[in-house]
Amino acid sequence: MTAPLLSIRDLHLSMSSYDGKAHVLNGIDLTVNRGEIWGLVGESGCGKSLTGLSISQLLPSPPADYMAGEIMLEGRDMLKLPRPELQKLRGNRIGMIFQDPTTNLNPAFRIGDQLVDVALAAARWKPGILDCPPGAGRSERKRAARKLARDMLERVGIPDAGMRLDSYPHQFSGGMRQRVLIAMALIGRPDLLIADEPTTALDVSVQAQILKLLKGCVADYDMGVILITHNLGVVAETCSHVAVMYAGNIVESGPVAAVIERPEHPYTRALMASIPTRDTRRGMLRGLAGSVPNLITPPPGCRFAPRCPHATAACMTGVPAPVRVGRDHAAACIHAKEPETAHV
Amino acid sequence: MLQFIVRRVLLLIPVLVGLTVIMFAIARILPGDPVALAAGPNATQAEIEALTVEYGLDQPVWVQYGHYVSGLLQGDLGTSLLTRRPVAADIAAYLPATLELVFAAMAIAVLLGIPLGLVTAVWRNRWPDYLSQVAAIGAISMPRFFLGLLLQLCFAMWLAWLPLGGRLPIIVIPPPSVTGFLTIDALIAGDWTAFTTALSHLAMPAIAMSLSPLATIMRMMRSSTIEVMQQDYVMTARALGLPRRQIITKYVARNAVSATLTVIGLYFGWLLGGTVLVETVFDWPGLGLYATKAIVSQDMMPVIGVALVIGLLFVLANLVIDLLYGVINPKVRYS
Ligand SMILES: Nc1ncnc2c1ncn2[C@@H]1O[C@H](COP(=O)(O)OP(=O)(O)O)[C@@H](O)[C@H]1O
Ligand SMILES: [Mg+2]
16 A cells, blocks of 8 residues: 555644743644545644644744654655755645635735746646646746646636736735635645635635635545634535544544544534534634643643543543544544444 | 826925925025125125125015026026026036935945845844844944045045045046936946046945945845745745745845835935035035035025925935835735
8 A cells, every 4th residue: 555645643843932832733643645635623723723834844943843753745754854855845745725815925926927936836846737848948938837827727717817817916806816825726736735724714605615616626636635624514515534633632533424423522522512503602612611721831631631521530641542433533532432332 | 197196296386385485584594695705805885786686685585585486487596696607507517416426325225235134134133134233223323424534534545445535537538428427428438437437436425325224224124024024925935835035035025125115215315415414525516515615605596496406306206216116016006
């Protein structure tokens, strides 16, 4: 069997600030294969963005410090790669989309120029994406990159793509800008796409369109995707798999249907119960007292224990290891049971 | 766009009216008799009176002002008591020297200040940054004329690399005038000797004038670069594999420069108004030197004329900067 597209093993990350060193990722395990869309969910501040950023190591260190673990891209540990090698992976192996389409496009440049630069950078290591012969000169490569940019804009559903290349970001609506950013993330034909809350800043009506577009692109380009969101509804609609995070740990992971139908971790259950209805505020967890723990001095043992209705003394000793609770379905809770005995 | 320019030019009118009124008032308040000074120590009372009538100085000040304004509308800035030539002609003769000096100083300040600001921002809180910070404070706080004297001492007296002052020695034949800037005219004429001579005279006064704007532009550029580097779109550019050099010199630089442009515009005016001391120190035959001589002999028409021209240039410079701002920042242009 070939190595999975992305395999994160026991990743520990700390961030230093004036208050001290926060242990923000506490042993992340995650495996993403091509064709899979992994939803990474959890309350804000639980470390979803940091997980995404640490994959291509976009966090400056200091403050970031990768204390342990490995991040394998098709069998190569990216944490051990020298800078220039790592740089080669960005854009053409790993694409990224961020939350706010307004601030993630450079306001001073035409979107065509921005797309062309990304395409040219990616084409240095992946000449195949440009439709031109190997020895082509600079202007020829540029023309090919521009054509690719136009094709990508068309692919993400921007009307009049050829003319829109010469527009500036502020001449687009929010949804259209996010489409441009998707085109930009995909123009280098990455194998892995990390999308950090790509629809959170958009109108509800636009959200669904963008998610549908992302799903279509994944099918077309045979990518693996990590879709970061705090919205379980988005996960249910878009993802094939889900990983639930709490305070720097993945507490439950598995195929979306299994996790949603049969959540095994108490935190996942609380999260499901809190899917916003008309009378709960977003981000509030129904039936859960307390708040996210301080990560500078985290609680010993299970980080969720202080808020967990089922916590026992045993929960306070040692971080619980994932327990297999179904096919590809695991929960990091000492009370979780193997499938044979869990449901009778 | 055109509307914008017209509006800015119309805004000039009250500024110019204010300037002329103030200058006329000052001319009246100043003690002494400029006509007597201009006529010379041996002039008789009758000669002085004749001169006074000739220049209309016997009439009430508001009549004088009316004459001046009606002349101004036809491009007439009055006549100098001292040189006895039209002020407009004098200014036309001296202005190119001043402009050449100011443009040279601004060119040094912008061409060095912007890259240095970028570099110190990228290397912030390391020794090149600290060094430049100290140097900048020194450059901003040192008076220009004092700096000029230091330069003269060092490069003209001790090292004897550069001439002490002046613009072009009499023995060098000036190139045919096209732009009025000796260095550029010499290049156009292909006259290498005249070019190097003109450049060697221009160097020290231009450096003396450039240091303060250079330091300010550098610091502005540094802080706006640091701010721009925190922006989300820089993270996106990094995440999508753009080379670091390209991100900084293209994507970050353009956004950071647009924040620095305002300072550049203000400094242009500040230099124009501040050439007096530097021109005096370096005996540079520009507007500043002309105005100084006029002030000393209480010859008010040239002083008013120079003030008007500098005010005009200042407003024009800021207009150009505003237009440039639109070029760099598309949002401004389209709204
Ligand atoms: N630059 C930073 N310095 C110190 N702590 C940080 C920094 N960025 C994020 N953190 C901390 O890391 C934790 C996880 O943040 P993040 O991954 O952004 O959460 P989210 O799940 O909302 O995306 C938070 O507690 C946050 O306070
Ligand atoms: Mg986040």
